[in-house]
Amino acid sequence: MSLPNTLSYRDAGVDIAAGDRLVENIKPFAKRTMRPEVLSGIGGFGGLVEISKKYREPVLVSGTDGVGTKLKLAFELNRHDTVGIDLVGMSVNDILVQGAEPLFFLDYFACGKLDVDTATEVIKGIAAGCEQAGCALIGGETAEMPDMYPAGEYDLAGFAVGVVEKSNIITGEDIRPGDIVLGLASNGAHSNGYSLVRKIIALMQPDLHAKFDGERTLADCLMAPTRIYVKPLLALMQNLPIKGMAHITGGGLLENVPRILPPDVTAVLDGLAWQTPRIFKWLREQGNVEQQEMYRTFNCGIGMVIIMNPNHATEAVAQLASFGETAWCIGTIQPRTGDEKQTRIG
Incomplete structure (x- = not known):
């Protein structure tokens, strides 16, 4: 086989011009997320952020996550406007539970061939999530890698950094028997358990575009973005003492609540104390999923x-x-008398 006279990066499948167009497209959305601490943002080799002088002993808190196989559903439905919110929510909610105020966020968008319109929709969602969290989108990476991903697919990762006063770090060490457990409502499955969701869809073949919950379709309910709790909980921390918080992600209620508990206590939750969104009842019934498996896989409304x-x-x-x-009062903290599980739901 003879070679052409010249070869370019575009001949190999990487379109630098498309990447440049994407950067220009997203700059206005990133600009809306800026904070006073940001010294440089999109376009440089690194983002510069100073720590506010309001902190006497600032401690940085970092977190990283992705969206998982919820992306496969986004590809199937051709809906890319909210997965960016999921990406931000997974990381900022994680660092929030230690009392941290998210400062900035960076994203990593990887694909085989860059579709500028799709990538713009995704990153618009990331910027929207950053606005909800009050953090700045200061940069990221768009990686176009031919042959690494199927046509029309991409992957996402995100990285959040926040700050908390050292004396205000929430550790859970002061949790005692008699304390109350509050649960905040979720938007749905957020970004966890979608391998099981997709298995149920594959087996039952439902009409994803049929009306399901009022005017919302089944697709609407399944693609509802992760709820970002940052601003309400930062305000709550200013007014009331919080002993512990848990972001209910992969592992559901049964695996995440114990992560903040001292070894000598257990959380006893009442499964009837909150309103479970219809989507979880549908998943349980359609997939014949045992209730304890639901609690171990999904947030089930909390x-x-x-x-x-x-x-x-x-x-x-x-x-x-x-x-x-x-929010609901969903349980209490009780003494742990043996080696029983640290979260029980009745």
């Missing part, structure tokens, strides 16, 4: 857990409601 003194519970629920969050 996206964030807060543990605090019961004297503050009523005020906390009211304040969260003023920020548009629905």
Whole structure:
């Protein structure tokens, strides 16, 4: 086989001009997320952010995550506008539980061939998530890698950094028997358990575009983006003492709540204490999934857990409601008498 007279990077499948167009497309959306601490953002080799002088002993808190196989559903439905919110939510909610205020976020978008319109939709969603979290989108990486991904598919990763006053780090070490467990409502499955979701869809072949919950279709419910709890909970921390928080992600309620508990206590939750979104009932019935497996796989309607003194519970629920969050008292902290599991749901 003879070679052409010249070869270019574009001949090999990488379109630098497309990447440049994407950067120009996303600059206005990133600009809306800027914070006073940001010294340089999109376009440089690195983003520069100073730490606010309001912190006496600042501690940086970092987190990273992806969207997982929810992306496969996004490809099937050709819906790319909300997975960026999922990406931000997975990381900022994680660092929030230690009391951190998210400062900035970076994304990694990888594909085989760059579709500028699709990538723009995704990164617009990332910027929207950053606005919800109050953090700055200061940069990222777009990697076009021919032959690495099937046509029309991409992968996402995100990285968040926040800051907390050292004396205000939430560790869970002060959690005691008698404390109350509050649960904040989720938007749905958020970004966890989608391998099981997709298995159920493959087996049952439902009409994803049929009306399912009021005016929302089944696809709408399955693609609902991760709820970002940053601003309401940062405000709550300013007014009331919080002993522990858990972001309910992979592993569901049964695996995430124990991550913040001292070894001598257990959380006993009442599964009837909150309103379970219809999507979880549908998944359980369509997939014939046992209830404990549901609690181990999905958030089942609770996206964030807060543990605090019961004297503050009523005020906390009211304040969260003023920020548009629905919260319930879903359980209590009890002594752990043996080697029983640290979260039980009845």
